[in-house]
Amino acid sequence: MTNEKKVPISTHLVALASRYLALVVILAGCSQSAPLSERELATRVLAQAVAKKVSPKKVLVVSNPFSREAGRSQEAYKFEQSGITGLKDGFGEGVKVEVDFPALKPETVRDPSSIQVDAQTTTPLSFFVGENAFSELARKHSNADVIVSLIGLPVHLGAFKEWSQSGKPHFALLLPDWRMIGGREKIVQAFRSGKLIAAVVRRPNAPEGNATGEAQAEFDARYWLVTADNVESLVQQNPAAFGLR
Secondary structure (H helix, E strand, O other): OOOOOEEEHHHHHHHHHHHHHHHHHHHOOOOOOOOOOHHHHHHHHHHHHHHHHHOOOEEEEEOOHHHHOOOOOHHHHHHHHHHHHHHHHHHOOOOEEEEEOOOEOHHHHHOHHHOEEEOOOOOOHHHHEOOOHHHHHHHHOOOOOEEEEOOOOOOOHHHOHHHHOOOOOEEEEEOOOHHHOOOHHHHHHHHHOOOEEEEEEEOOOOOOOOOOOOHHHHHHHHEEEEOOOOHHHHHHHOHHHHOOO
16 A cells, blocks of 8 residues: 555544544434444344354454543444444354454554544554554454454554464454455455455445335345455456455
């Protein structure tokens, strides 16, 4: 990822906050009897696909470390929690789901404006986390069969040895920045190798808002569920959705 347009984290967070605020409005006022939120719907279908493919006994969810900080709004917490709720529902009671948070770079706390973030990324937290933060989580939860990331992948994916090693853990991703993985061939290979089991990608011009009808139909109107079975055709037909030209 070279010659990219970079913006200070403080500038990027303003735009990110606006996007989050829109989602907060969508989520506000939802009760247990209300339709699933978009995020909860997406993670529920993602978890169901992973459970069907690999039948995990334990899953690690990599969540937003900012959502647990004192002083953060309840809306921010609820936004992140909706994704976790969807995963737990999708995996079902027989799967142990543990949530943990990657360590942030020291400079994120010391001087956030010093962090440079790719202006086009869908996962700004990829730039905030420490270089070995994901590996540290994987070692801490070494008996996890699957790691589901709600915040994307680290920028320095090469330092994340659990991603490149064969066997467990497998991975699932929600709305990732595919450029962290690489080009077309690396994306396809990640699925073909069995390392990446499933991911959710937003359809271009997809509707936003709460699901109002049958869950699978609502999901299909908003997202693609990417698996080894369809990744090659989706990448070929919709390269922009994967950060490709």
